[in-house]
Amino acid sequence: MTTQLECLDEHRCFGGRQLRYRHRSESVDGDMTFSIFLPPGNEDTAMPVLWWLSGLTCTDQNFVQKAGAQRKAAELGLIIVCPDTSPRDAGVPGEDDRYDLGSGAGFYVDATQDPWSEHYRMYDYVTRELPSVIREHFNVAQAQSISGHSMGGHGALVCALKNPGKYASVSAFSPIVNPTECQWGVDAFQTYLGEDRASWSEYDACELVRKNTARQPLLVEQGEADNFLDEQLKPDRLEAVCQELDHPLTLNMRPGYDHSYFFIASFIDEHLDYHARHLSGA
Ligand SMILES: N[C@@H](CCC(=O)N[C@@H](CSC=O)C(=O)NCC(=O)O)C(=O)O
Numbered sequence: 001m002t003t004q005l006e007c008l009d010e011h012r013c014f015g016g017r018q019l020r021y022r023h024r025s026e027s028v029d030g031d032m033t034f035s036i037f038l039p040p041g042n043e044d045t046a047m048p049v050l051w052w053l054s055g056l057t058c059t060d061q062n063f064v065q066k067a068g069a070q071r072k073a074a075e076l077g078l079i080i081v082c083p084d085t086s087p088r089d090a091g092v093p094g095e096d097d098r099y100d101l102g103s104g105a106g107f108y109v110d111a112t113q114d115p116w117s118e119h120y121r122m123y124d125y126v127t128r129e130l131p132s133v134i135r136e137h138f139n140v141a142q143a144q145s146i147s148g149h150s151m152g153g154h155g156a157l158v159c160a161l162k163n164p165g166k167y168a169s170v171s172a173f174s175p176i177v178n179p180t181e182c183q184w185g186v187d188a189f190q191t192y193l194g195e196d197r198a199s200w201s202e203y204d205a206c207e208l209v210r211k212n213t214a215r216q217p218l219l220v221e222q223g224e225a226d227n228f229l230d231e232q233l234k235p236d237r238l239e240a241v242c243q244e245l246d247h248p249l250t251l252n253m254r255p256g257y258d259h260s261y262f263f264i265a266s267f268i269d270e271h272l273d274y275h276a277r278h279l280s281g282a
Pocket residue numbers: 054055056057058062066099149150151152259260261
């Protein structure tokens with residue numbers, strides 16, 4: 001069945017187009033919004049997709065408006081798709097009460113617990129349904145890569161580690177690497193997945209590295225002045241498990257940079273170059 005897309009916004013940008021759409025999602029049983037950048041020339045040439053997963057409190061618009069990625073994406077011929085970070089107005093009691101649970105905080109998991117499980121199925125949405133919608137409506141090549149920030153960095157690492165071969169490359173800015181061991185993650189996983197901690201490990205990058213045999217290189221960018229570094233993000237945990245298992249990791253610690261989109265904007269071009277190299281098979 002064809003998915004209907006409703007265009008909400010359109011701007012010409014660096015010779016390409018920055019667009020925003022709403023559609024009915026089967027995964028979350030509700031309407032979802034996403035943004036997509038189409039580089040110049042995409043009318044005639046299929047281009048690879050970079051998925052960008054955003055963090056807590058974000059919509060599909062934060063990256064579009066703050067990261068400054070379009071100039072480089074236009075040059076490289078990279079389509080960038082930014083999904084929203086959760087269902088909206090799902091009717092779950094308390095969904096708008098906290099910034100780190102519910103709206104804007106889907107954590108890219110498929111919830112198993114009532115009343116969340118009917119709608120909070122963001123893993124299925126970003127790995128299966130939205131890619132299929134994008135293939136149906138846009139001129140995309142087969143190859144895709146994935147990146148994200150904070151909760152979205154966790155999402156990007158998890159999507160890649162759970163699906164060897166699916167993404168040509170994966171990178172993350174300030175990711176939550178060990179959500180089963182930090183307050184943001186524990187609160188979200190208890191709420192969405194229940195008390196069985198074994199199910200939590202399915203969405204924890206540090207745990208997934210232990211099960212992963214594909215050994216796809218991980219690229220992580222982390223600001224040293226990030227106020228969430230020690231309590232929530234804990235990149236040293238990922239560094240330790242990767243070292244133990246000989247899993248390739250490049251962890252760039254950046255003195256003076258914080259958790260904001262100013263940090264992302266400072267290094268996004270390097271990440272886009274990295275993904276473009278992998279997507280072209282170079
Ligand atoms: N309001 C909260 C923190 C919210 C915050 O910093 N969100 C980050 C992502 S954090 C991890 O997923 C973000 O990207 N915000 C949007 C932006 O445009 O900067 C608090 O104050 O603690």
